[in-house]
Amino acid sequence: MAERWDLVIIGGGPAGLSAAVYGARARMSTLLIEKGRPGGQAATTEEVENYPGLGRTTGPELMKQFREHAEALGATIVRGEVGAVELQGPVKTIRTKKGEVYEARAVILCPGAEPRMLGVKGEGRLRGKGVSYCATCDADFFTDLDVVVVGNGDAAVEEAIYLTRFASSVTLICIHPEGIMDANKAAQERLFATPKIKVIWQTMVEEILGEDHVEKVALRHLGTGERTELPCDGVFVFVGTTPRTEFLRGTGIELDRKGYIIADPDTMETNIPGVFAAGDARRKWLRQIVTAAADGAIAACAAEKFLAEEEQVDREILSPEEPVLAVFWSPADSLSVHVLQQAERIVAGMGGQMRLARIDCYKSARTAARLGVFDVPAVRIFHKGIPLATLTEDFNHLEEWVVGHLPARI
Known part of the structure; x- marks a missing residue:
């Protein structure tokens, strides 16, 4: 027999954990399902310095506090990968790939996103053999070695700086002309002030080369078309994310053309009553820990109101x-x-x-x-x-x- 909960949250990143805090505090029976270590991408970010009130901390430490807070208030966190959901109707059903079945009166979707691949030759073959998408996870493997970072946003800049703690040198490949980046100004200032980092401007990675491990990258200058090769021991890719929403296709949940969940920005409610979305898998402008946490709080409060209104309708209109x-x-x-x-x-x-x-x-x-x-x-x-x-x-x-x-x- 399936376990029945007031609220089931799918995904344990900042959005899911924040939703669990608010759900449990509202006295809803709250279950959070996370396929890996709670914290999502935030748990793999070494330095966090823009979460209000904390100054500089680490992603793992911040996510540990999120989890402890949710559990202290009564939320239950289980490990499992969701394989299928049935979201129509008053009772929602969630099935994991291992066969666990949970039922919920309301659901918050927080599956997050995963790093986007470059899509160049050699990337897939050398993934895990020098190609990485997580500096926090893999930086120590490249101690005293030369690495390349691909990207020009906040994640690429912050992770490049972090890699200098381990690597002998870090070369950042940026597609924009010199001086132009998508990262915030404070991060750029730190980047340019770090002696171990070199930036190659207006250039793209065309191929990752090596036999059993990364040996070099082939670069193409976007202005001149010149192709060069840069020897290196590792390639770290930070070029955006892809939402983990494949399991939602065919369920009735409205997704945009990129696969992001479309939800009301005021309530986080999707097109299906009683189903809400929060965090990086939701279509939104800014994806940060603080905005994910805000999404989760809003979604949980909206879910509480939804359940209260459903109870009122049943009690006062449908049941008498x-x-x-x-x-x-x-x-x-x-x-x-x-x-x-x-x-x-x-x-x-x-x-x-x-x-x-x-x-x-x-x-x-x-x-x-x-x-x-x-x-x-x-x-x-x-x-x-x-x-x-x-x-x-x-x-x-x-x-x-x-x-x-x-x-x-x-």
């Missing part, structure tokens, strides 16, 4: 045996306030034969939309979860309308 008069109103709309007052008098005069449900469309717009109501005021009669009639105008004879649409036995 008696007919239910549901009023969709807003405190900012004077007519809807008047209609609500009329409805309260009508139900009070029926001696318990009918119930009243108040749906504040200002606070619970998603609930109203789910029930097919987009404007206020609106009144709808439900019986055993089935909508019988809806009134959206001419409320002067509301009581007669209600009586005329009640089930025959009332």
Whole structure:
């Protein structure tokens, strides 16, 4: 029998761990599934100096604190690689590749992203034999050796600086003309002030060469077209990421053409009710630890609100045996306030034969939309979860309308 949770989080990077903190703190039963060591790419980043309030720290240490915080609040973290998900309907099902099955009332997708390959000849064959995508993981293998870093963004610059602790020399290959980089200014200043680092501008790696291990790279100057070869012992690639969303294809989750999850930027909710997305796998502009953590916090709070609204709908509208008069109103709309007052008098005069449900469309717009109501005021009669009639105008004879649409036995 599958384990049932209020909230299941897929992925244990900064977004997933942050969601676990907020989910557990909100007293939701919270499960986080992570296929490797919690922390994601952040756990492989040696130096972190832009997380507010901490100054300079390390990725592994910061992610350790995230995990300990989530577990201290009651979140459960398990290791497993998700192979399939069924996300439609009120109960979501998550299956791991080893056969574990979990059910959830809400899901937050935080699968993260993985380093993008250059796609040049020799790269795949020499991966793990001098070609690496993680300086923190592999830098010590290149102690006193010469390495090449490919990239021009924050990750490439920061990892190049880190590699100077181990390597004899670091050569950064940048596709832009001299002086132009995509990295932040502070990182660039540190790069140019590091004696062990040399930058080759306006150049791309065309091929990685070697028999059993990396021996050199073939370079092509983008201005002159000149091809040269640079001897080296290792190549570190930092040219962006690819979202780990392959398992979501065919599930109904909306992805963009690059595979990133499309989610509401205000609530992190995807196109499937009760399913949210956070972190690097979400389509967004800035991918940093702090923005991933913010995504996770927003998604967990939105999930809590989603579950509370689902419980309200079930308790007040779908489950009662008696007919239910549901009023969709807003405190900012004077007519809807008047209609609500009329409805309260009508139900009070029926001696318990009918119930009243108040749906504040200002606070619970998603609930109203789910029930097919987009404007206020609106009144709808439900019986055993089935909508019988809806009134959206001419409320002067509301009581007669209600009586005329009640089930025959009332």
